[in-house]
Amino acid sequence: MKDELKRELASIVGSDRATDKPEHLVAYSYDAYTEEHLPELVLFPESTEEVSKIMKVAFRESVPVTPRGAGTNLAGETIPVRGGVVLCLTRMDKILSIDEQNLIAIVQPGVINMDLQKAVEKLGLMYPPDPASWAAATIGGNVATNAGGPRTLKYGVTKDYLLGLTAVLANGDVLKTGGRTIKNVTGYNLTTLLCGSEGTLAVITEITVRLVAKPRATRTIRADFQSLDDCSDAVAEIMSAGIVPAALELMARYTINAVEKAFNLGLPTDVEGILLIEVHGYPETLETEVSRIEDILRGKDVTNMITAQDDAEAERLWLARRSAGPALMRVRPNHIVEDVTVPVSQLTTMIRKALEICHNHGLEVGVFAHAGDGNLHPCIVFDRRDEDEYKRVEAACEEMVHVAMALGGTLSGEHGIGLAKAPFLSLEMDEVALRVTKGIKDLFDPTGILNPGKFV
Amino acid sequence: MKDELKRELASIVGSDRATDKPEHLVAYSYDAYTEEHLPELVLFPESTEEVSKIMKVAFRESVPVTPRGAGTNLAGETIPVRGGVVLCLTRMDKILSIDEQNLIAIVQPGVINMDLQKAVEKLGLMYPPDPASWAAATIGGNVATNAGGPRTLKYGVTKDYLLGLTAVLANGDVLKTGGRTIKNVTGYNLTTLLCGSEGTLAVITEITVRLVAKPRATRTIRADFQSLDDCSDAVAEIMSAGIVPAALELMARYTINAVEKAFNLGLPTDVEGILLIEVHGYPETLETEVSRIEDILRGKDVTNMITAQDDAEAERLWLARRSAGPALMRVRPNHIVEDVTVPVSQLTTMIRKALEICHNHGLEVGVFAHAGDGNLHPCIVFDRRDEDEYKRVEAACEEMVHVAMALGGTLSGEHGIGLAKAPFLSLEMDEVALRVTKGIKDLFDPTGILNPGKFV
Numbered sequence: 001m002k003d004e005l006k007r008e009l010a011s012i013v014g015s016d017r018a019t020d021k022p023e024h025l026v027a028y029s030y031d032a033y034t035e036e037h038l039p040e041l042v043l044f045p046e047s048t049e050e051v052s053k054i055m056k057v058a059f060r061e062s063v064p065v066t067p068r069g070a071g072t073n074l075a076g077e078t079i080p081v082r083g084g085v086v087l088c089l090t091r092m093d094k095i096l097s098i099d100e101q102n103l104i105a106i107v108q109p110g111v112i113n114m115d116l117q118k119a120v121e122k123l124g125l126m127y128p129p130d131p132a133s134w135a136a137a138t139i140g141g142n143v144a145t146n147a148g149g150p151r152t153l154k155y156g157v158t159k160d161y162l163l164g165l166t167a168v169l170a171n172g173d174v175l176k177t178g179g180r181t182i183k184n185v186t187g188y189n190l191t192t193l194l195c196g197s198e199g200t201l202a203v204i205t206e207i208t209v210r211l212v213a214k215p216r217a218t219r220t221i222r223a224d225f226q227s228l229d230d231c232s233d234a235v236a237e238i239m240s241a242g243i244v245p246a247a248l249e250l251m252a253r254y255t256i257n258a259v260e261k262a263f264n265l266g267l268p269t270d271v272e273g274i275l276l277i278e279v280h281g282y283p284e285t286l287e288t289e290v291s292r293i294e295d296i297l298r299g300k301d302v303t304n305m306i307t308a309q310d311d312a313e314a315e316r317l318w319l320a321r322r323s324a325g326p327a328l329m330r331v332r333p334n335h336i337v338e339d340v341t342v343p344v345s346q347l348t349t350m351i352r353k354a355l356e357i358c359h360n361h362g363l364e365v366g367v368f369a370h371a372g373d374g375n376l377h378p379c380i381v382f383d384r385r386d387e388d389e390y391k392r393v394e395a396a397c398e399e400m401v402h403v404a405m406a407l408g409g410t411l412s413g414e415h416g417i418g419l420a421k422a423p424f425l426s427l428e429m430d431e432v433a434l435r436v437t438k439g440i441k442d443l444f445d446p447t448g449i450l451n452p453g454k455f456v
Numbered sequence: 457m458k459d460e461l462k463r464e465l466a467s468i469v470g471s472d473r474a475t476d477k478p479e480h481l482v483a484y485s486y487d488a489y490t491e492e493h494l495p496e497l498v499l500f501p502e503s504t505e506e507v508s509k510i511m512k513v514a515f516r517e518s519v520p521v522t523p524r525g526a527g528t529n530l531a532g533e534t535i536p537v538r539g540g541v542v543l544c545l546t547r548m549d550k551i552l553s554i555d556e557q558n559l560i561a562i563v564q565p566g567v568i569n570m571d572l573q574k575a576v577e578k579l580g581l582m583y584p585p586d587p588a589s590w591a592a593a594t595i596g597g598n599v600a601t602n603a604g605g606p607r608t609l610k611y612g613v614t615k616d617y618l619l620g621l622t623a624v625l626a627n628g629d630v631l632k633t634g635g636r637t638i639k640n641v642t643g644y645n646l647t648t649l650l651c652g653s654e655g656t657l658a659v660i661t662e663i664t665v666r667l668v669a670k671p672r673a674t675r676t677i678r679a680d681f682q683s684l685d686d687c688s689d690a691v692a693e694i695m696s697a698g699i700v701p702a703a704l705e706l707m708a709r710y711t712i713n714a715v716e717k718a719f720n721l722g723l724p725t726d727v728e729g730i731l732l733i734e735v736h737g738y739p740e741t742l743e744t745e746v747s748r749i750e751d752i753l754r755g756k757d758v759t760n761m762i763t764a765q766d767d768a769e770a771e772r773l774w775l776a777r778r779s780a781g782p783a784l785m786r787v788r789p790n791h792i793v794e795d796v797t798v799p800v801s802q803l804t805t806m807i808r809k810a811l812e813i814c815h816n817h818g819l820e821v822g823v824f825a826h827a828g829d830g831n832l833h834p835c836i837v838f839d840r841r842d843e844d845e846y847k848r849v850e851a852a853c854e855e856m857v858h859v860a861m862a863l864g865g866t867l868s869g870e871h872g873i874g875l876a877k878a879p880f881l882s883l884e885m886d887e888v889a890l891r892v893t894k895g896i897k898d899l900f901d902p903t904g905i906l907n908p909g910k911f912v
Contacts, residue, residue: 099801124698148639152639157639169892179864179884181799181829181864181869185868186868186885187873187881188652189615189648192615192649193645193648196644212700242670284741285741288738341639342637373638374637409635409636410642412641412642414639414641415641417643428643430632433631433643437643440896440899444892
């Protein structure tokens, strides 16, 4: 990018919201995946109009634009692999309205998930999608990746709470999709098409979401298992008992040990698996559900079972699960959180296979899972500077993907395709599906300036 | 269409599954909307392969193809306005598999909604989408229109239960979308793009849906209101009490009287509105919810309240609501079921306006509503042969659409655009949205042979 062009783009937002200082460019060259690439300019727009003006110039000059929020995404979706502009939307951080009567919130894309959660909780409401990175991740990023989280099991993912979007197309045109009603069948579902499109179709600048009533009561149970098979069998039994927990989270031995080593939370280090189960509902219902779950757990090889008696105890139980990612990150310099997802009946098989594959490659792996929906996160820890080890990491990831596909699963349950899964796309999508995908990309972004070099 | 071409197309399915007899063509010239147009040929394929072969020939010869199921759709989506072929998918009526472990069913598009419901209920499961026409409507039609129904309020619409599709594109290519896992973020969401596309993008030939556990218990309450305002205020209070009923259905006076006249069910004919409320959950929870609802109702101008004591009584209460459409159909030769949808806080205003508009045009209208999600069905009854009356019907529909839009609503909550709402599309979608819509249509169907003459 020539200086003149940089100046023109910077002038749209003002010099205090534009930077090409090397130390700033480095800060926007990476996300929560392992790759990195320097952008040439970082812009911080504050309105749809500014984004539109930026895209008009970028379109005219064929400059790559990579939109991003907090960069907590795990598949390399926001790495500006072709340089150009990083469009950082974190300054668009206003909750524009919360409509308690109609259970709707309208937010800018830079609003942090946790901030929206807290704002609506004060009103007795809940915004269900809760990715692990919720304390940092933006709603815009959640929409761009169709983020899930532990509560997905009961409540569904980001797309299930989206009512409408404002988005800027590659040429600067402003597209409005959906509306304010929960039921809406007017025209093609462009809202859901943009959700999960990873910044390759448009820049999302305003988001209308639906809210739900906060559950009256929640109960949290932790169970420690001698046998991993028993642990995942318990998952299957709970699910087929017709109970839909809000969360049904599994941690395997390596992860448990990493958490215990890093944070000393008093977890047992001699068990094969821990299940964390949370149920939401009415107090009187929850007693029934908790009893039923405890009965199922008692029928398994459980060494210890804790049912939280109050919020503080529940919070302590959750802390162990929330610490899984951070703990594993400390073990070695780098980590990749895989995101293989299989039909829930294949969970045990997939966990065993993931452990076996990593073991065969001499790799260390901490497994944790949103077990109830078959969404497994084998987190491989390694040193990126060790080329041989990194090759083994890549080989293990590829093998896990093949196993997941063979078990009827998908390349990605919730982390997205980005750079991480792009090489495997043809395993899941045949020639026709890839052609349609390419056609949609060309329609929205004919010159390929939006987040180029990614999955399409 | 030349005879030779008809013969070529008929030979794909065999002469017993192809017809151009005038009496058959008439039978496929209309749906549940008021318009009609004769096709030239009706084909009944039994496999994806046959559909693909048919589309290849149609594509080569630029023959219009209008896919249809049972034709219960209400906006004219399946009327073959450009003639050509009607592709009737009712012979593809197999439930291919029900996977109890993973809560998935795979069905052909011609499976009748009720048949799927009954098949999964036997296994203790439920397929939630329940359009009023469920006893006749096909799952393929439900997907093509993204059908809702009374239970939408708690459970969501058809798109919320779709995991994957097989669909044949205009050129005969077979597109597979989605998969078998609930979480799936691989590529753009083509499954939801096809859902609600009303046969304009592809012919759906196989459908993977997710199932849920059947609720442990259900309770049904009917309340009769002296005042329509009190009736819709009760809706708002129930919703904001954090209760999510499975259904919250409203019938206004004209509808009540029509039902009573047609079927003699013992409904009060002197009330302004009836609410039918159904809650699903655990027996012990439902008592709490029923008490809370009864308390809210007692605070209103309710003349009578019935809480069903058993399934048979609940079924009798539901019969009144299910009879609304059939009863109104008998009043005059024709009817149009409008589908205006507004944020739920605007429900009372919208009902009042709808009644006022129809009254001003000297029209008879029976209002019923999926009140909990602001989805209103003013059913205008008239005689299509009376040109003056029909003009007034059209004027009233147009006015209701404008009011709904002004109240923050949508053109269609669940019935679709088809022919009925096509003239109003630009009220909800601006130039950019319409251009993107047209672009998607051109991508999937470059020569415009799939259900031509409809909303795109």
